[in-house]
Amino acid sequence: MKTINIDVAVIGAGSAGLSAYRAAKAAGASTVLIEGGPYGTTCARVGCMPSKLLIAAAEAAHAAARTAPFGVHVDGTIRVDGREVMRRVKSERDRFVGFVVDSVEALPAEDRLIGYAKFIDDNLLQVGEHIRVRARSVVIATGSSPYVPPLYRTLGERAIVNDDVFDWDDLPRKVAVIGAGVIGLELGQALARLHVDVTVLGARGRVGPLSDPAIRDYAQQVFSDELRFEARAEVEAATREGDVVHLRYRTSDGTLVDDTFDYVLVTAGRRANVDRLALGNTTFALDANGVPAYDPLTLQAGTHPVFIAGDANGVLPLLHEAADEGRAAGNNAAHYPFVTPLVRRAPISVLFSDPGIAMVGTRHADLAPGSFVTGDVSFEDQGRSRVMLRNRGLMHVYVDRMTRRFAGAEWIGPDAEHIAHLLAWALQMNLTVDAMLEMPFYHPVVEEGLRTALRNAVARLKDAQ
Structure with a gap:
């Protein structure tokens, strides 16, 4: 058994792990990067990029079917070739994965250990069968995996997760999507x-990440107009007969529905990949999910020289957050016992539906009642949105009553991903609503709708005085 003595051991070569490795190396620490699975991040393999490839194909089909109101007629049937769709999804996905793999394999060979790591004690890791690593500090960046509730496990390969979608050779005929979060709504639409004949079954009335009741209700109607969407359904039974899945579920009004599907796509959340780590061999305090309890600012597990970054900690499972956390964890691991709190960027979340859904800053549900005013705008009559026939959407912006600073926003509407960046920048710069309205707004653009919402917030501030 070979033993390696090292300053920092990083477990996991995903977005957080790679950032942690590079930060620790830049700080002058001897560092190893440990990975037991294939290289290539969640984003590149089964997340951000392949899902957007599928969405891009869907947008092309949708646009082709909506030309007539412009006086542009596509005669004949719009044909979707599922095999061609999935061929491009997988081909481009593989290109993105290849870029990541190349970047990892370009790292010094002596810094890369292949094998699953498990703790022998707080500072000693075993990697595979023949290597042990004694590390002064450890970064756990093992990511997360989709969770499949017991009800669906008996369905075998007919119960799939988002990872499986991107390995299809062809599109199925009929799919039930379990869960109305970001992944469920993006892939469902x-x-x-x-x-594909799609039914989306939520459980708790949620629509993506939205917490503002008015925006959530509007978004629910948008999705319901396009596909079968039950935001609050109870699945009572899931059985399989050959290649057919039978679901029995009860809708919010008590109606009992029996239906059959080719697949059940389960998007019921994710769990941290910690099962292989043998954390029971350590003295770390573990939470209910078996993850070391940690400080969300420093990412440190108790007083131990161990840091949790990326999807493994379950705070904000987004690529840019994982990269920031990995960088902070790597720095803290290299400089331990001197640790520095992570300064997070302005919160920003985007659901790549059409219309898009976005949230910036403090959620409506987390704002103290009476501490803010709401500015609103409907995109149904907003000029540029109507010109493009993309005029569906509702936006709420929240402004602090005392400071007049922009506090957050939730909305569904056209170009949401771009407007979200403008608002995130404004939030990070601590701008007041007055300063935001002094910024230029071109005409005619969708962003003029944002200006309307901000103006409505100012009017309500005056009314509140």
């Missing part, structure tokens, strides 16, 4: 627009 994309598949529906690619002529």
Whole structure:
């Protein structure tokens, strides 16, 4: 058994792990990067990039079907070739993965250990069968995996997670999506627009990440107009007969529905990949999910020289957050016992549906009642949105009553991903609503709708005085 003595051991070569490795190396620490699975991040393999490839195909099909109101007629049937769709998704996905793999394999060979790591004690890791690593500090960046509730596990390969979608050779005929979060709505709408018969079944009335009741209700109607969407359904039974899945579920009004599907796509959340780590061999305090309890600012597990970064900690499972956390964890691991709190960027979240859904800053549900005013705008009559026939959407912006600073926003509407960046920048710069309204707004653009919402917030501030 070979033993390596090292300053920092990073477990996991995903977005957080790579950032942690590079930060620790830049700080002058001897560092190893440990990975037991294939190289290539969650984003590149089964997340951000392949999902956007599928969505891009769906948007092309949807646009082709909506030309007539402009006086542009596509005669004949719009045909979606599922095999061609999935061929491009997988081909481009593989290109993105290849870029990541190349960047990892370009790292010094002596810094890369292949094998799953498990703790022998607080500072000693075993990697595979033949290597042990004694590390002064450890970064756990093992990511997360989709969770499949017991009800669906008996369905075998007919119960799939988002990872499996991107390995399809062809599109199925009919799919039930379990869960109305970001992944469920993005993939559900994309598949529906690619002529797959889709039913989305939520459990708690949620619509993506939205917490503002008015925006959530509007978004629910948007999705319901396009596909079968039950935001609050109770699945009572899931059985399989050959290649057919039978679901029995009860809708919010008590109606009992029996239906059959080719697949059940389960998007019921994710769990940290900590099962292989043998954390029971350590003295770390573990939470209910078996993850070391840690400080969300320093990412440190108790007083131990161990840091949790990226999807493994379950705070903000987003690529840019994982990269920031990895960088902070790597720095703290290299400089331990001197640790520095992570300064997070302005919160920003985007759901790549059409219309898009976005949230910036403090959620409506987390704002103290009476501490803010709401500015609103409907995109149904907003000029540029109507010109493009993309005039569906509702936006709420929240402004602090005392400071007049922009506090957050939730909305569904056209170009949401771009407006979200403008608002995130404004939030990070601590701008007041007055300063935001002094910024230039071109005409005619969708952003003029944002200006309307900000102006309505100012009017309500005056009314509140």
